Structure formats: C-alpha cells, structure tokens
Amino acid sequence: MAERTVTANGRKHRNWSIGVLLVLPLVILSGVIVLFLTTGGGLELTSPSPVEALTIERVRLFPNKIEITARNVGPEDLTIAQVIINNAVWPYITSNGATIPRMRAATIYLDYHWSYGEAYAIRLFTSNGIPFDVTIPWAFETPELGAKTLLSFTLIGLYVGVIPVYLGLFWFPALRQLGRRWMIFLLAVTAGLLIFLGLDTLTEALEQAVAMPSPLQGNGLIGIGAIGTFLLLDVISKRQTTSGRSEASQRLSLAYMIAIGIGLHNLGEGLAIGAAYNVGEIALGAFLVVGFIIQNITEGLGIIAPVLRDRPGISHLALMGLIGGAPAIIGSWIGGFSPSPALAVLFLAIGAGAVFEVVYEIAKLIRKDAAYETAPMMVFSGIMTGMLILWITGLLIK
Amino acid sequence: MKASLSRRDFLQAGVLTLLGTAGAAVIHRASGEAQAPPVHQMDHGDSAMAMAVGEVDHTKNGFNPTDIVADFDYGKASTLENGQTLREYNIYTINKDIEVVPGIVYPAWTYNGRIPGPTIRCTEGDLIRIHFRNGSSHPHSMHFHGIHTAQMDGVPGTPGVINPGESFTYEFEAKPFGLHLYHCHAAPLARHIAKGLYGAFIIDPKEGRSTVDREFVMVMSGFDIDFDDENDFYAVNAIPFHYQLHPIQIKVGEKVRIYLVNILEFDLINSFHLHANFFHYYPTGTSLTPSEYTDIIMQTQAQRGILEFSYKYPGSYMFHAHNTEFAELGWTGNFEVVS
Numbered sequence: 087m088a089e090r091t092v093t094a095n096g097r098k099h100r101n102w103s104i105g106v107l108l109v110l111p112l113v114i115l116s117g118v119i120v121l122f123l124t125t126g127g128g129l130e131l132t133s134p135s136p137v138e139a140l141t142i143e144r145v146r147l148f149p150n151k152i153e154i155t156a157r158n159v160g161p162e163d164l165t166i167a168q169v170i171i172n173n174a175v176w177p178y179i180t181s182n183g184a185t186i187p188r189m190r191a192a193t194i195y196l197d198y199h200w201s202y203g204e205a206y207a208i209r210l211f212t213s214n215g216i217p218f219d220v221t222i223p224w225a226f227e228t229p230e231l232g233a234k235t236l237l238s239f240t241l242i243g244l245y246v247g248v249i250p251v252y253l254g255l256f257w258f259p260a261l262r263q264l265g266r267r268w269m270i271f272l273l274a275v276t277a278g279l280l281i282f283l284g285l286d287t288l289t290e291a292l293e294q295a296v297a298m299p300s301p302l303q304g305n306g307l308i309g310i311g312a313i314g315t316f317l318l319l320d321v322i323s324k325r326q327t328t329s330g331r332s333e334a335s336q337r338l339s340l341a342y343m344i345a346i347g348i349g350l351h352n353l354g355e356g357l358a359i360g361a362a363y364n365v366g367e368i369a370l371g372a373f374l375v376v377g378f379i380i381q382n383i384t385e386g387l388g389i390i391a392p393v394l395r396d397r398p399g400i401s402h403l404a405l406m407g408l409i410g411g412a413p414a415i416i417g418s419w420i421g422g423f424s425p426s427p428a429l430a431v432l433f434l435a436i437g438a439g440a441v442f443e444v445v446y447e448i449a450k451l452i453r454k455d456a457a458y459e460t461a462p463m464m465v466f467s468g469i470m471t472g473m474l475i476l477w478i479t480g481l482l483i484k
Numbered sequence: 485m486k487a488s489l490s491r492r493d494f495l496q497a498g499v500l501t502l503l504g505t506a507g508a509a510v511i512h513r514a515s516g517e518a519q520a521p522p523v524h525q526m527d528h529g530d531s532a533m534a535m536a537v538g539e540v541d542h543t544k545n546g547f548n549p550t551d552i553v554a555d556f557d558y559g560k561a562s563t564l565e566n567g568q569t570l571r572e573y574n575i576y577t578i579n580k581d582i583e584v585v586p587g588i589v590y591p592a593w594t595y596n597g598r599i600p601g602p603t604i605r606c607t608e609g610d611l612i613r614i615h616f617r618n619g620s621s622h623p624h625s626m627h628f629h630g631i632h633t634a635q636m637d638g639v640p641g642t643p644g645v646i647n648p649g650e651s652f653t654y655e656f657e658a659k660p661f662g663l664h665l666y667h668c669h670a671a672p673l674a675r676h677i678a679k680g681l682y683g684a685f686i687i688d689p690k691e692g693r694s695t696v697d698r699e700f701v702m703v704m705s706g707f708d709i710d711f712d713d714e715n716d717f718y719a720v721n722a723i724p725f726h727y728q729l730h731p732i733q734i735k736v737g738e739k740v741r742i743y744l745v746n747i748l749e750f751d752l753i754n755s756f757h758l759h760a761n762f763f764h765y766y767p768t769g770t771s772l773t774p775s776e777y778t779d780i781i782m783q784t785q786a787q788r789g790i791l792e793f794s795y796k797y798p799g800s801y802m803f804h805a806h807n808t809e810f811a812e813l814g815w816t817g818n819f820e821v822v823s
Contacts, residue, residue, distance in 0.1 A: 167587030174534040174812030175585075175717070175724065184587065197532045211716070213587050215709035 136214040138164050141299045143191060143427075145220060146228040152196040154208065154220055158186040159299035165213040171198060172206055184213075189301065200225050231423055239418040242359055247352040247414025250379050252407045254386015261394050269394050270455060271464040271471075276388035277448045278472020280347065283385075284441035286476075287351055288312070290358065291434035298427045307428065311435025312442075315350075319343060319443040338402065340392040340447050345406040347440035348385045349413040354434035356417020361430060380479050384472075385410055392451060534812035536725050538586030545582050547598035549721040550730050553700045556686070557602040559612075569610045571658075575602065576617040577624040577668070577681065584707045585717050585724055585814070592680040593620055593668070599722040600703040600747075601666070601683030608661040608690050616644075617651040624676070627669035628685055629786065632656035639669045661689040663769035663788045665703075665745045678708055678749040680722070684788075686743055689772065696739040696792065700732065704746045704754045704783070704805070704815065715750050717814045718805065724814020727803075731818035736798050742791040743769070746783035754815075755782045756791070757806040763793035780806050795821040 121127070139160035146153040152171070158164040165185045169178045181193040200206060206222040229235060261272065288308070295304025326339050389406050421430065452465060542548040559571035575595055582599065584590040595601025606612060618624050625638035625645040636656045638644035646652045668681035684701050705722065706715030717724045734740055742763075746754040757780040764774035765781050769790040781789060795801065801819045804811040 165587065168536055168585055170716070170813065173809045175536050175814060177532070177535050177537055199532065211585075211588060211709065213589070215588050215590065215716075217710050217716075 136216070137161055138212055138214060138216050139300070140164060140186075140210065140212070140218045142218070142220050145222060147200060147222070147225055148227060148230075150197060150199050152198050152200060152206075152208070152222075154194040154196075154210075155191055156186070156194065156210065156218070157191040157299060158188055159301055161188065163187050166192070166194065166210055167213045167215075168211045169194060169196065170209040170211070171196065172208075189299075202226055235422060236419065239356075239360055239422050240415050243356055243412070243415025243418045245379060246355065246359070246382060248407070248411035250382030250384075251348070251386040251389065251411035253379070254383045254388070255390055255403050255407050257387055258390050258394070258403065261390065264394065266395070266455070267461045267464055269391070270452060270461055271468040272387070272391045272394065273448055273452055274465045274468020275384075275472040275475070276344065276391040277445050277452075278469035278474075279384050279388050279476055280344070280441050280445045280448070280472075281469065282473045282476040283348075283351055284438050284445065287354060287434050287438040287441060290354070291431050291438060294358075294427055294431045294434065298431060302428050304428070304431050307431055308435040308438075311432045312439035315436045315439030316443040316446075319347075319440060320446070323443075323447055334393075334396045337392045337396055337451070338398055340444075340451060341389055341398070341402075341406060342409070343440075343447060344392065344444045345389045345409040347437070347444040348389065348410040350433065350437035350440045352382075352385075352411060352437075353413035353417040354430065354437040356414040356419075357421035357430045357433055358417075359414075360418035360421025360423070361427075380482065384475055384479075392448070534725075534816070535728065536586050536814070539729060540583040540586050540723055545598075546580075549719075549723050549726040552598065552600070552603075552721050553702065553727075553732060554698075555603060556605040556699070556701065558605050564611065569607065570613060571606050571610050572613045572615065573602070573604060574615050574617075575626065577620040579620050582680070582722075584722060585709070588709060590707055590709060593622070593624070593676065594680050595626075595683055599680040599682075600705070600745075601681070603684045603686065603701045603743075604666065605686040605688070606658045607688045608659055610658045610687075612654070612656055612658050614654040615651065616646070616654060618646045618648050621648050622676075623647050623670045624668045624681060625670050626654060626666050628654070628656070628666045629664040630656065630685065630687070631659050637669075638666075640671055645670050658687045660770055661687045663687075663743050663745065663766075663790055665747060665786060665788060667747060667786075674713070674749050677747060678706075682747040684743055684745045686769075693741070693772065693790075694739075694792075696741040698734055698738055699741045699743070701743045702745070702756075704744070704748055704756070706748050706751065706810070706813075706815075708750060713750055715748070715813070718748070718754075718810040719814045720817060725816060727817025731800060731820035733820050733822065734795065736796065736821055736823045737794055739792065739794050743788070744781075744783070744791055745788040746785060748785055751807075751810070753782055753784050753807065754810065755780060755806045757804060758791070758793065759802040760797075760799075761793055761795060761801065763791040766790040766792075795819065797821070798823040 137160055139158070141157045141159050143155045143157055145155075156166075163185050166180060167184070169176050176196055176198060179195045181195075182190075183192075186192045194210070196208075200222075202225060204225050206225060208220040208222070210218045210220065212218070261269075264272070291308045291312075292305070295308060298304035298307075323339070323343065326336055331339075386407065389410055390403070393402075417433070557573065559573040562570050562572075564570050578594055578597055580592050580594045580597055581589045582592045582594070584592070584599075592599060604612075604614075614626060616626055623645055627638035627644070628636075633656065635642055636644060636654050638654065644652055644654060664685040664687065666683055666685050668676040670676050682703065682705065684703055686701070702720040703722075704718075704720050706718040707722075708714060709716040719726065721727075744756055748754045759779075762777055762779050765776045765778060766772075766774050767787075767789045769788070774792070781791075783789065798821050801821060802816065803819060804816040
C-alpha cells in the first residue's frame with residue numbers, strides 16, 4: 087500500500103518535471119521573441135523600399151461600368167491612388183476607402199463607356215507610385231449572378247455530376263450477372279478511372295495554386311488537403327475493418343467511400359466551373375456537355391463495382407449516386423457566387439486525397455479476393471482500361 | 485487576364501459551339517442594368533471624362549499652379565553706375581517630396597521648392613546675377629537658354645555645375661529678347677530634367693510688347709512616377725488636371741498672352757490646342773510679328789513660344805495638348821470666360 091503511494095507520487099513528480107521540461111523551451115522562445123522585437127537582434131528590419139503586391143481577383147463588365155476586385159497580398163497596407171485606363175486617368179470609387187489592409191480585398195468601380203470586343207489596359211497606381219496592370223483582352227458583359235445563373239449552375243451540376251453518375255448505376259443489374267473474375271476486372275477498371283481522376287485533380291490543384299496569393303501557400307495547402315484526407319479516410323476504413331463487420335458491409339462502406347471520393351472530386355470540378363462562369367470564360371457546346379456525360383458515366387460504374395456481388399438496397403444506390411454527383415452542383419454555386427482560388431485549391435486537394443485513398447482501398451479489396459490469384463492479367467488490363475477510357479473520352483472535350 | 489481553366493479545359497474560351505436545346509438555360513448572359521455597387525455615386529456616364537480622383541495638397545507641396553500661372557519674378561532690381569539695370573535672384577535646389585498627382589508623392593528635385601522653378605523675367609540688356617545654392621544631395625546647375633559665355637553655361641566641365649552645399653553666381657547680360665527657359669544640365673541630363681529642375685526665362689524687348697490685360701506662364705512637362713523612362717502623367721505647371729479643376733478666370737474681350745514652354749522629357753513632342761478660338765503665335769518670342777494664326781502649335785523639348793488671343797463669347801473653354809493621350813493623362817485645363 088505504502089509502496090503504491092510512493093510510486094504514484096513518483097509518477098506525479100515525473101509528470102511535473104516532464105511538464106516543466108516541455109514548457110521551458112517555450113518560455114525561452116518567448117524571451118527571444120520579446121528580445122528580438124524590442125532590439126531587432128542587430129538586423130536592419132525596415133525594408134529600404136516599399137514592398138507592394140496586389141492580386142487582381144476578378145474584373146466584371148456591366149453597361150458603362152467596370153469593376154475590378156483586387157486583394158492586397160503584400161506585407162503592408164496598400165493605397166490605390168489613381169487609375170489609368172487606356173492611357174486616360176479615370177475617376178473611380180473604391181468599396182472601402184482607398185487603403186486596402188493586408189490580405190483584404192477592395193473593389194474599384196469605374197464609369198466607363200467600354201465597347202464589346204475591344205481590349206482594355208487598366209493601370210492601378212498605388213500611393214508609392216507602383217503600377218499594377220489589369221488587361222481585358224476582349225470586353226463583353228459579365229454574366230450577372232441571379233436566380234437564372236443559379237439555375238444554370240444547377241443544370242451544369244446535374245449534367246456534369248448527378249446524371250452521369252446515376253446513368254452509371256443503371257448498369258448494376260447487368261453487371262451482377264458477371265463472374266467473379268470479371269468483377270475483379272471491373273474493380274480494376276474503377277481503380278484505373280480513379281487514378282486518372284486523381285492525377286487530373288492534383289494537376290488542376292497545382293495549376294490553380296499558382297494563381298493564389300503567395301501568403302496562402304497554395305502548394306502547402308494541397309499537401310495538407312490531400313495527405314490529410316488520405317490518412318483520415320485510411321483511419322476510418324481501418325476502424326471498420328477491425329470492428330469485425332462482415333465483408334459485405336465492408337464492401338458497402340468502400341462503395342460509399344468511392345462515392346465520397348468522386349463527390350469531392352466533382353465538388354472541385356463544380357467550383358472551377360462556377361468560377362470560370364463568373365469571369366466569363368465559359369463557352370459550353372452541346373458537344374462538350376455530351377462528352378461530359380459520357381466521361382462521367384464511368385464514375386457511377388466505379389461506385390457500384392465493389393458491391394456487385396452483394397445486394398445493397400435501392401436506397402443505398404440512390405444515396406451513393408447523390409453523394410457522388412450532387413457536390414458538382416454545390417461546387418458550382420460556391421465557385422460562381424464566391425470564387426476563391428484558395429477554396430478551389432483546397433477542395434481539389436481534398437478530392438485528390440480522397441480519390442487516391444479509395445484506389446488504395448480497392449487495391450486491398452482485390453488482393454483479399456481469392457479470384458485475384460487466378461487472374462493477375464485482369465488487374466493490369468482493368469486498370470489500363472479504366473485510364474484509357476478517361477483518356478479517350480477526354481479527347482472529346484479537350 | 486489568365487483566369488482559371490477547368491481541369492478538362494471545360495471552359496474553352498473561343499469554343500463557340502452554342503448550346504442547343506439545353507443551351508439557353510445553361511448559359512445565360514444576363515442583360516440589363518448592373519446592380520449598383522454599395523458606394524457608387526459618380527456622375528452620369530455622359531459627363532464622364534478623364535480626371536484624377538481627389539486633389540493634391542498644395543499647402544504641403546508649397547506651391548499652387550493657380551499662383552504660378554501668373555507669377556513673374558523680376559528679382560531685386562537696382563541701377564548700375566553705367567545706367568544698366570541689375571537684377572539679382574536667389575535660387576536654390578532642394579530635394580522635395582511633392583504630391584504631383586493626388587495620392588502619389590514623387591521624390592522631386594526642385595528650384596526654390598516648386599515645379600516649375602521661378603519664372604525669371606527681365607528686360608533685354610539687363611545684367612542678370614543669379615546667386616545659386618545647391619541644397620540638394622546631387623550636383624546641379626542652371627543652364628540658361630540665351631546668349632552668354634561658356635563659363636556661365638552651367639554644363640559639366642564649367643564652374644556652374646556645383647556640388648551639394650556649394651554655391652555659384654551666374655552673371656550675364658539678358659539677350660536676345662524672347663521667351664526662353666532654364667534647366668539643370670548635370671548628368672544624367674534626362675533624369676535631372678524629369679525630376680523637376682526647369683523653369684521659364686522671359687526677356688522682354690526694350691520697347692516692350694503690345695499691352696495685354698492678362699499674362700500667363702505655362703510650362704508643359706510630365707512625371708515618370710515609376711521611373712521606367714516613360715511619362716505616366718502630363719501637365720502644364722506640374723499638377724495634372726489642375727486648371728480643369730480650377731479653371732483660369734478671364735473676361736470676354738480681355739487680351740491674353742501666354743508664355744508657353746515645353747520641357748517634356750521622354751516624349752518627342754508636345755502641343756497646345758485652344759478651344760473655340762485662334763491665337764497669334766510668336767515662336768521663341770524673338771520677333772514682335774506673329775508667324776502664324778492658328779489654334780494648335782507643336783513644340784519639341786525646350787521649344788517655346790508666345791500666344792496671344794482674346795475670347796469673344798463667355799463660357800468654359802478647354803485648352804490641352806492635342807496629343808490626346810497627354811490630355812487624358814493630365815495635360816488639360818479650362819479657361820472660364822466671363823462677360
């Protein structure tokens with residue numbers, strides 16, 4: 087009894103010292119910070135020149151009006167002093183005064199008789215006399231956001247996400263009849279599709295990260311979004327495996343995870359579509375929409391691949407279709423009404439992470455399957471088929 | 485403008501295949517009035533024209549183009565033993581931050597803290613003595629257009645280019661009569677002029693010019709705010725759009741004389757156009773007979789001339805460079821003619 091007390095005390099004592107040792111470096115660090123802030127640590131800390139950075143987030147054209155939204159991504163506040171458009175100093179008004187605090191955005195409004203199809207070069211001069219240029223290579227009226235645009239976004243999301251995914255699900259009854267080797271093949275096709283989508287999503291995220299303000303560190307954001315999602319889904323899947331649920335239930339979970347991965351991917355796609363619509367860079371042809379439907383139909387196929395041998399209820403299928411497709415609509419709303427490169431990059435990264443994790447899960451499922459040993463070529467040809475399907479259908483819409 | 489493209493180049497600008505059946509609903513380009521932004525209170529579009537936002541702080545600048553336009557410096561006059569008039573001027577150079585455009589402060593170099601420098605005015609044959617001090621951080625000089633000795637020319641290699649803290653006295657007889665100018669001739673020349681070291685130099689003929697009611701001096705120049713050796717703003721008497729914001733008041737029938745000097749750096753030519761009127765033009769002011777009756781003249785750098793006119797009708801009349809780019813970048817003003 088006495089011994090136990092001593093041990094407990096000793097442990098308590100050790101916890102204390104660990105706590106002190108953990109905190110000590112932080113105390114020293116704060117001392118160093120205070121010292122540095124008060125003395126400058128011997129460094130000349132004031133910049134000899136004004137450092138200014140301005141990111142043009144969007145330019146919108148309305149009849150006789152031009153609106154420029156710009157974000158101050160420099161280290162200090164920035165003041166817009168004058169605006170020159172096509173070599174004419176032009177009156178303007180800013181949304182929140184002329185000074186833009188760090189990381190904040192402001193909108194500049196110009197009354198200007200612009201003409202359709204002409205080009206405009208706008209120069210913003212800051213109070214330090216530093217010019218920032220905005221070009222409008224081809225002027226046309228910016229589509230206005232309203233109920234009609236919302237409907238447009240919804241329809242785009244339907245065509246791009248929901249309809250193709252559900253169309254893919256309709257293969258379910260037919261594919262159930264396949265032999266186990268062919269089911270392995272289908273799983274491999276799904277993995278191939280997802281690898282292709284994942285690469286595509288990652289590339290898109292990297293491209294968009296370039297357009298992000300540098301303080302937001304786009305590439306780091308991609309790492310956080312992608313790796314974090316991958317590991318989180320891995321944890322969830324491992325918990326399910328160890329919880330002793332039936333294999334069928336685990337396969338259903340995988341189908342749901344594929345749906346989530348595809349859904350996140352479609353969300354990122356919707357964001358990009360909405361944002362592009364906003365800047366007027368959208369030009370959809372009927373041919374393009376058809377191409378999209380054909381390409382995305384494979385997404386529905388992917389969702390059902392793991393559960394072909396089971397009997398999931400129709401409600402499960404409907405729900406999975408919704409999870410996979412509907413985020414395209416939500417994404418296009420967000421992208422259209424509040425375009426943010428940072429948000430788009432984050433969602434694309436999350437989508438990429440989710441898609442790759444699902445590929446990993448499929449790989450595990452295939453390995454576990456007894457039929458795998460007898461059909462290694464099925465995996466190779468399946469993955470190649472999946473990737474080629476997307477590559478070839480991609481030719482339609484590139 | 486490189487906006488984001490979708491991963492599948494879904495949004496191909498230039499793919500103009502219009503949507504068929506689904507199209508009208510999917511792609512809708514809204515028409516009609518844009519929503520009014522929160523603080524949008526500008527004039528109606530029809531009156532829109534080039535103009536800077538705000539006004540420079542003339543008090544802080546230490547000079548106002550409204551004063552400079554009619555400010556002639558005759559110096560401290562005295563009569564020498566031989567009967568000749570001596571005019572003495574005190575001129576110094578100083579680095580000065582000047583708000584040349586509303587909101588933008590330019591690190592200018594100035595004569596007597598103003599741009600353009602003082603308008604030095606005298607009569608042909610006067611003895612000019614200029615006590616010049618350099619309070620700036622660079623070597624500077626005063627190089628006068630006129631007839632004088634090489635020693636008084638203010639170019640590198642002569643005693644007239646002086647270091648910071650030093651002083652020099654330029655002395656010469658004023659000739660020939662006409663409208664001239666002075667500017668710094670230290671190297672690099674273009675930068676020294678562009679930074680603000682210039683002014684008008686008027687030598688009146690002994691017998692005088694015909695009597696007029698109003699006399700103005702206008703020095704045409706520009707500012708290269710971002711130092712890319714191209715002007716960003718243009719003006720007469722330094723501040724863009726000043727006389728558009730504060731028109732020069734004259735009366736119907738008043739005889740007006742303008743001493744017009746071009747010292748614009750970087751651009752090859754400058755011009756002056758008077759609205760709804762014509763003027764007599766005396767190139768370099770060296771003849772009392774006008775060479776031309778026109779409403780526009782052109783000047784290259786350091787070219788100058790005298791304009792004479794009067795307005796018949798009351799109203800507001802523009803004057804501006806007819807290099808319209810310069811006009812819309814600041815070189816525009818107005819005469820307010822009242823009856």
